[in-house]
Amino acid sequence: MKNVDLLIIGGGSAGLAAAAAAYDEGIRDILIVERSDYLGGILHQCIHNGFGLHRYKEELTGPEYARRSIEEVEKKNIPCLLHAFAISASADRIVTVVSPETGLLRIQAKAIVLAMGCRERSRGALMIPGTRPAGVITAGAAQKYLNLQGYLPGKEAVILGSGDIGLIMARQLVLEGIKVKEVVELMPFSSGLTRNIVQCLNDYNIPLSLSSTVIEIKGRSRVTGVVVAKVDENRKPVPGTEREISCDTLMISAGLIPENELSRSAGIRMSRSTQGAVVDQNLQTSIDGVFACGNVLHVHDLVDYVSMEGEAAGRNAARYLKGAARQGGFDRCIEVKEGPGVGALVPQYVDLSAAEGKIEFRFRPRGRYTGSEAVLLSGDEKIAAKRELIFTPGEMCTMSVDAAKLKNAQALRVEIRPVGQGVQE
Amino acid sequence: MWDVLIIGSGVCGAATARALARYDLSIAVLEKGSDVCYGASRGNSAMVHGGYDPDPGTNKAIFNVLGNRMFDDLCAELKVPFERSGTMVIATNEEEMEEVRRLHECGLRNEVETLVLDRPALLERWPDMGKGVVGALFCPSGGMVCPYTLVIAMCENAARNGVEFFLNCEAEKVERVEDFWRVTAKDGKVFDTRVVVNCAGTCADVFNNQVSEDRFKIVPRFGSHLVMDREFIPWVDTTITQTPTKLASGGHTKGMGIMPSVDGTVILGTDAEDYTDPDDVATTRRSIDRIVDYFKTFWKHLPISAVYPEFPVSGVITAYGGLRPHPDRDDFIIGEAPDAANFFNAAGIESPGLTAGPAIGEHLGKLIAERLSAKKKADYKPGREVLPTFRTMTDEEKSRAIAKNSDYARIVCRCEQVTEAEIRDAIRRPVGARTVSAVKMRTRAGMGRCQGGFCQSRVVEILCEELGLTPLEVTQSGGESFILTGSCCEHSFPEADEEEKA
Numbered sequence: 001m002k003n004v005d006l007l008i009i010g011g012g013s014a015g016l017a018a019a020a021a022a023y024d025e026g027i028r029d030i031l032i033v034e035r036s037d038y039l040g041g042i043l044h045q046c047i048h049n050g051f052g053l054h055r056y057k058e059e060l061t062g063p064e065y066a067r068r069s070i071e072e073v074e075k076k077n078i079p080c081l082l083h084a085f086a087i088s089a090s091a092d093r094i095v096t097v098v099s100p101e102t103g104l105l106r107i108q109a110k111a112i113v114l115a116m117g118c119r120e121r122s123r124g125a126l127m128i129p130g131t132r133p134a135g136v137i138t139a140g141a142a143q144k145y146l147n148l149q150g151y152l153p154g155k156e157a158v159i160l161g162s163g164d165i166g167l168i169m170a171r172q173l174v175l176e177g178i179k180v181k182e183v184v185e186l187m188p189f190s191s192g193l194t195r196n197i198v199q200c201l202n203d204y205n206i207p208l209s210l211s212s213t214v215i216e217i218k219g220r221s222r223v224t225g226v227v228v229a230k231v232d233e234n235r236k237p238v239p240g241t242e243r244e245i246s247c248d249t250l251m252i253s254a255g256l257i258p259e260n261e262l263s264r265s266a267g268i269r270m271s272r273s274t275q276g277a278v279v280d281q282n283l284q285t286s287i288d289g290v291f292a293c294g295n296v297l298h299v300h301d302l303v304d305y306v307s308m309e310g311e312a313a314g315r316n317a318a319r320y321l322k323g324a325a326r327q328g329g330f331d332r333c334i335e336v337k338e339g340p341g342v343g344a345l346v347p348q349y350v351d352l353s354a355a356e357g358k359i360e361f362r363f364r365p366r367g368r369y370t371g372s373e374a375v376l377l378s379g380d381e382k383i384a385a386k387r388e389l390i391f392t393p394g395e396m397c398t399m400s401v402d403a404a405k406l407k408n409a410q411a412l413r414v415e416i417r418p419v420g421q422g423v424q425e
Numbered sequence: 426m427w428d429v430l431i432i433g434s435g436v437c438g439a440a441t442a443r444a445l446a447r448y449d450l451s452i453a454v455l456e457k458g459s460d461v462c463y464g465a466s467r468g469n470s471a472m473v474h475g476g477y478d479p480d481p482g483t484n485k486a487i488f489n490v491l492g493n494r495m496f497d498d499l500c501a502e503l504k505v506p507f508e509r510s511g512t513m514v515i516a517t518n519e520e521e522m523e524e525v526r527r528l529h530e531c532g533l534r535n536e537v538e539t540l541v542l543d544r545p546a547l548l549e550r551w552p553d554m555g556k557g558v559v560g561a562l563f564c565p566s567g568g569m570v571c572p573y574t575l576v577i578a579m580c581e582n583a584a585r586n587g588v589e590f591f592l593n594c595e596a597e598k599v600e601r602v603e604d605f606w607r608v609t610a611k612d613g614k615v616f617d618t619r620v621v622v623n624c625a626g627t628c629a630d631v632f633n634n635q636v637s638e639d640r641f642k643i644v645p646r647f648g649s650h651l652v653m654d655r656e657f658i659p660w661v662d663t664t665i666t667q668t669p670t671k672l673a674s675g676g677h678t679k680g681m682g683i684m685p686s687v688d689g690t691v692i693l694g695t696d697a698e699d700y701t702d703p704d705d706v707a708t709t710r711r712s713i714d715r716i717v718d719y720f721k722t723f724w725k726h727l728p729i730s731a732v733y734p735e736f737p738v739s740g741v742i743t744a745y746g747g748l749r750p751h752p753d754r755d756d757f758i759i760g761e762a763p764d765a766a767n768f769f770n771a772a773g774i775e776s777p778g779l780t781a782g783p784a785i786g787e788h789l790g791k792l793i794a795e796r797l798s799a800k801k802k803a804d805y806k807p808g809r810e811v812l813p814t815f816r817t818m819t820d821e822e823k824s825r826a827i828a829k830n831s832d833y834a835r836i837v838c839r840c841e842q843v844t845e846a847e848i849r850d851a852i853r854r855p856v857g858a859r860t861v862s863a864v865k866m867r868t869r870a871g872m873g874r875c876q877g878g879f880c881q882s883r884v885v886e887i888l889c890e891e892l893g894l895t896p897l898e899v900t901q902s903g904g905e906s907f908i909l910t911g912s913c914c915e916h917s918f919p920e921a922d923e924e925e926k927a
Contacts (some may be wrong), residue, residue, distance in 0.1 A: 013638070035836070060483050077442065083441060083835065085835075085836040085842075087842060096820060097825065097834075097836045098836065099834055100831050100834040100835060102834075103824055103828060104820060104823045104824040104827055104832060104834075105825045106820075110706065119875040119878060119879065120878050122741075122742070122743070122874075122875060122876035122877075122878055124652070124741070124742050124743025124876045124878070125739075125742055126739060127708075127713050127717075127741060127743075127744050127872075128649070129707065129708040129709050129710045129713055129744070130708060130709075131706075131707040132706075132707075132902075133901070133906060134900065134901035134902070134906040134908050135522070138878045140878060141877075141878045141881060141882065144882050145882060145909060146913060148882075149882060149916065150912055150913045151896055151897070151909040151911070151912055151913065152909060152910050152911040152913060153908075153909055153910065154908050154910050155911075176913055202427070204705065214708075215710060216709075218711075220704075221900075221902075221903075221904045221905040222905055222906055231895070237710070248910065257874075259839075261655075261656075261840075264656060285866075306675070308694075319505075321774035329549065331672075338879070353797060370679065422677065
């Protein structure tokens, strides 16, 4: 058994930021466990730019952003175990890891930061009917083949999902010589940034079909086509609107899911809304001394926010190690509930005894709302509000609230509601 | 000249090959798929049926009961995961309870033990059983196996005893030539053989009707299954199905059920729909919706509803389709065709075919060995050599496995925790994996919640390393099913070329 003060599981953006922040708080006995043979996580295959605008005030590519995070950790000489896979964790913070270097290793940690990231929703999870040919691929897998291994996953593609990843991959496929026939989006709007719709689709004359979905995959060896249909307001295909598009590739970019199998093995309480751990404002889970951050906690839109959340988790873990953070689960916490229009809310609890400075509430709007505001309510009393020109599911919303304002709060709730004549679109 | 040629490497073909591999015979197995176990034996409910329900005296009843009794020894010998987790039929009203009692009576005649449980008795063991459940039939000898692991293991055992497998080899014609049979494959290959065993699943009628006047018809009967993530398995400890229903088109289905797979996922299914294409296993919206809609209602009866009150559709990780070969005679067709000497059928092997298959193989093996006056081999090797599964080892076993083979410390498939050691072993074993799908069938790499999103590229690399391929040659499942279509550096820029020329 190896002992360590702070164990960080995952060497991507969240884990690296957590390690660096904990170090800055004076913690020295840190170990990062990373399953790949390099640090930086998924960023290495995201060779497009647009990263770092918030954190570094400049526009970086994924690998450049990763390099900066890695250098922080290298400068501080924080130990990393690469090609190391955490196979299970227990409630008393013992994590079992396997790696070629160490064999099977049990690590007893005083504090843990969970930073395992997320996975992509697959064709299977979407239950798209049809045959099972080669050529059905998720955007991330396609990115890996293209950008890390140098292979083309197809010649003619239809893309399902118009979030930012789908849009950016549409452009990249074109640049690699792959014909993108169409991007298909289930919702009546794209959840991607407007600049991505312009720069990745419009500039390349790629059609975007809204309120549509792929209802069947065809082809027995390799994909030969997909059937696309319009959907009604309940997202059910409308009979009679089917059309077949011939292609050899269906690229799926239809959402990310936090990867919490390790958290579940430790018995950490999970949220059905975020599919991540339930946490308080210090990102501490139901198990004392175990913190979660980044895409394993809830799916973020920008890596900058992942890093910032990682830093917060690292700082809070350091405070815990110094005896200054919550002990005893959520017993003394008050719950924060999702009201109308609000999904994937973090944190789900506020520990009033440890509440100081600003508390950040992050969530995803459930639909598109204009003329609306997000409000934090204690009972019926409005504690804080935030207005946006538009709320949309593609963009994570952050509400920053003075902890002092929550002193006498009870039964907190976040909701999106109309301002004056504001109406839901 | 072959002694025995078996058409099809599903459960019956594999079991027959394995039974005959004990004898000094030359045996060939023809499989049209890119891997063994490519048809009905691959996409089914994975249930090992007790055998209480087939009509007494039928082949279905006889071979189901015999097959079920073989499973403990068979799976131990072949290192195949198998669990007698029991099967249960629940009743939600008195009419269904009547059917439960009828099934119990039927079980008595088939010599299969079942228990009729009223609600209090049911609650003793399953306290969370839904409020609407009035009683149930429980069959303790029922269980679950991984169907393709079983069939692949039987093939490996046969192969290590000299049986030759011809993959991507579709039999087309069987004809009598003098006193032997000539089987011609689609690609022109010719196999002369003393005995033919027709285990061709949904195509078995084609070959029988080529050689025999005792004609029959096989209807490909389609059904889908959904697979749910591991997180639900703690609340699914036995198979629970609705009371069976008769189908208007003949035969019956055991109806919809929820099954704890031996690999730790949960299987839901299945429906029944008659097709004409014997190879069309594509899932359909209609079929998936039928299962989803059914479970939205049925869910409340299940013990798991105490933890997940609604059917968690988002917990589904994939769907698969399969075809059962339904015979127009409504019973398994087993044995020598009456007017075609040395042509044996194992045809119409629909449910409970997976359970019956091993017994059918033994039965045919014995008949054929006698017919050919075959002698037992002195050097017959039972079992198979396979590296143990990392995921199911204890920590101590994992440590030891890594110490012996450091590839065990390299996890390739995160979701199913499959290591590089297991993947390389799957490629190196007899009838070894040659495709991404064949690796998946042997190791579960790519079968978990991410469905290969993370690990497929590494599996492609390992296949290349082991088989001396380039990534562009690797297929998902043989033929033209290439995973990749080119290299990034092989660009042609027509416009640039034009400019250069100008």
